[in-house]
Amino acid sequence: MPYDLNQLHSRAHSKKRDFKLLAQKVRKLKPQKADELFRQLHQEAFEHIDCLECANCCKGLGPRIFDADIARMSSALKMKTSDFVSTYLRIDEDGDYVFKSMPCPFLQDDNHCIVYASRPKACREYPHTDQKNIRSVLSLCVKNTETCPAVFQIFEKLPGSL
Ligand code: SF4
Numbered sequence: 001m002p003y004d005l006n007q008l009h010s011r012a013h014s015k016k017r018d019f020k021l022l023a024q025k026v027r028k029l030k031p032q033k034a035d036e037l038f039r040q041l042h043q044e045a046f047e048h049i050d051c052l053e054c055a056n057c058c059k060g061l062g063p064r065i066f067d068a069d070i071a072r073m074s075s076a077l078k079m080k081t082s083d084f085v086s087t088y089l090r091i092d093e094d095g096d097y098v099f100k101s102m103p104c105p106f107l108q109d110d111n112h113c114i115v116y117a118s119r120p121k122a123c124r125e126y127p128h129t130d131q132k133n134i135r136s137v138l139s140l141c142v143k144n145t146e147t148c149p150a151v152f153q154i155f156e157k158l159p160g161s162l
């Protein structure tokens, strides 16, 4: 892991202003160019950042959980959906299902996910840096620099790529 995860939050927080300015520059790029730039930096970051040495997102960020996620996960765990909901989920202030507690109840001590093949859509898509129309999620990406070392690296490398 190229970054000290204990210091990531404060390092990213102290660079937030710079990262926001970089996001503004990316918003001025053509959509395709912005997507291609982020896809390349995302790929580079995950060449040497191993999620199994991190799991910061599974420890600290609660994914939004949709009905299809509930159906998939409860089926994988051979549970009734109603039991799955009452055991693991709560409704947050926005009216969305989220896990009752974090770290995620499906995260194991070795950072593997018990329901990996059936994990929520939000977990599959995190940290969003290789998604289409990256310009629409740049504010979220800046916020994610405080949690995800890969997103932090992407923003650190952006000045050399713009
Ligand atoms: S369901 Fe799996 S991937 Fe999603 S937060 Fe929990 S442990 Fe992480």
Ligand code: SF4
Residues within 6 Å of the ligand: 049, 050, 051, 052, 054, 055, 056, 057, 058, 126, 127, 147, 148, 149, 150, 151
């Ligand atoms: S925070 Fe980023 S690097 Fe860490 S496990 Fe999540 S996606 Fe992987």
